[in-house]
Amino acid sequence: MHDNKFDTQTETNNENNGKRHTGPLAGIRVVDITAMVMGPYCTQLLADMGAEVIKIEPPGGDGTRFISPGPVPAMGGVFVNVNRGKRSIVLDLKSKSDVNVLRELVKTADVFIHSMRAKAINKLGFSYEEVAALNPSIIYTNCYGYGRRGSDADLPAYDDTIQAECGLPVVQQMLTGEVSYVGTIMADKIAGMTALYATTMALFHRERTGEGQEVEIGMFEAMASFMLVEHANGMLFTPPIGPANYHRAVAPNRRPYKTKDSYISALVYNDKQWSLFMDAVKPHWASEDFATLAQRAKQINTIYGLLGETFEERTTEEWLTLLRKLGIPAAPLRTPDELFDNRHLQEVGFFQTVESSYGDLRFPGVPTGFSKTPGKVAGPAPLVGEDTQAILEELGLAGEAVATPANGA
Structure with missing residues (x-):
């Protein structure tokens, strides 16, 4: 390999x-x-x-x-x-x-x-x-x-x-x-x-x-x-047009999602991924107000919270199977100890x-x-x-x- x-x-x-x-x-x-x-x-x-x-x-x-x-x-x-x-x-x-x-x-x-x-x-x-x-x-x-x-x-x-x-x-x-x-x-x-x-x-x-x-x-x-690669943000400009933080990175709801049996990391990010996820999962909170990356960026903490509710509905393995089929980045939560037996790293x-x-x-x-x-x-x-x-x-x-x-x- x-x-x-x-x-x-x-x-x-x-x-x-x-x-x-x-x-x-x-x-x-x-x-x-x-x-x-x-x-x-x-x-x-x-x-x-x-x-x-x-x-x-x-x-x-x-x-x-x-x-x-x-x-x-x-x-x-x-x-x-x-x-x-x-x-x-x-x-x-x-x-x-x-x-x-x-x-x-x-x-x-x-x-x-x-x-x-x-x-x-x-x-x-x-x-x-x-x-x-x-x-x-x-x-x-x-x-x-x-x-x-x-x-x-x-x-x-x-x-x-x-x-x-x-x-x-x-x-x-x-x-x-x-x-x-x-x-x-x-x-x-x-x-x-x-x-x-x-x-x-x-x-x-x-x-x-x-x-x-x-x-x-x-x-x-x-x-x-x-x-400051991303956190310079609005302070990069003269005069400043916003604070020095990248709001997606510091959204309080940005964390691994709890699933039915453990946790998963997933990022439904660009518009193609978002559309595929909405079509496959059909969450009750789906809205045209979330259709574009620009719209989602303005309310990113809300988006993370809604996704968090949805991810609790299935097991980690069920989500991994679906998300990888859709081409959406996803990974299980691992410990540092588990890296030593990680299949990919071994291969x-x-x-x-x-x-x-x-x-x-x-x-x-x-x-x-x-x-x-x-x-x-x-x-x-x-x-x-x-x-x-x-x-x-x-x-x-x-x-x-x-x-x-x-x-x-």
Whole structure:
């Protein structure tokens, strides 16, 4: 059931570590000084696309190693997922000798990416100007909470605070009646994906011109841009012609519909779908006042409420059979656990099993397809400092005394 067009595994030998990499970024080396989720998610995607990612960790390890359960100490599930396929070297950047090791590593890299605040990375001696002096063609990616040009540049930031800054809890209140965060670390992941495309665009520019450059991603700016795709709405115009919210998305009756036996997600949206649904179901509330998308958009919460009443009349399976026959988008309500046994995801080969020293891992795989240079799960996440000695040898620094992992890491 796989499309053979996207099964080609074009692999490239990586001379530095003896591992085989596949994907459009094979041959790219990334020096990664990021922690938690935003930066590591970006570099995980780079690794899955074939880049060699060298993760710089302090002696205690990335704090994300400890925030969720794992089969062995310091290998929690969140860390293992967003740091898969990377190599780990422990360096204490308060030590002059370890700083020198990082400088030597920078000279070999295509990308340098960090998630420290500007003052902290500058204090370490790894500002863009200092890194570019060592390696003029490098792509230097800053992952910040807030962009440096604003007055909030030096504020600390986490996913929750950025969700609050960009209005997500208020949008949730419009929808559910209560101020709440979204049930996923959306700001971290959106910013990480933004860092991914910004970094690869800079690599593309370098491929054409030979020029390295500095790239900056603010988590707040990334999420504000993401939120305002549809929620800018009337505030987009000068003068404003309405509030900054997309009323369909925040209609209180917009929710999975209760059926006779469970719940279903369905969207009877465009005029063709609406007409087909009305003809097939013939609800008692059908009216010419609802005939066009423009009419329905003006009273969308009422529409959702009426549909909600109608969906209670049949079982989920009965509705799925009918709606799919009519070509109307519909899906049963699933739990995150159920994704691991989802028929479609199994058929497309989404999950990939990887062996590691701490057990087999079933990773959610690469969601993109390339006919010539497909990506794949790059391998297991490393133990703290697992590759330190091998990397030192590659740099010609064998025998160099560097920091070692702290107890428990």
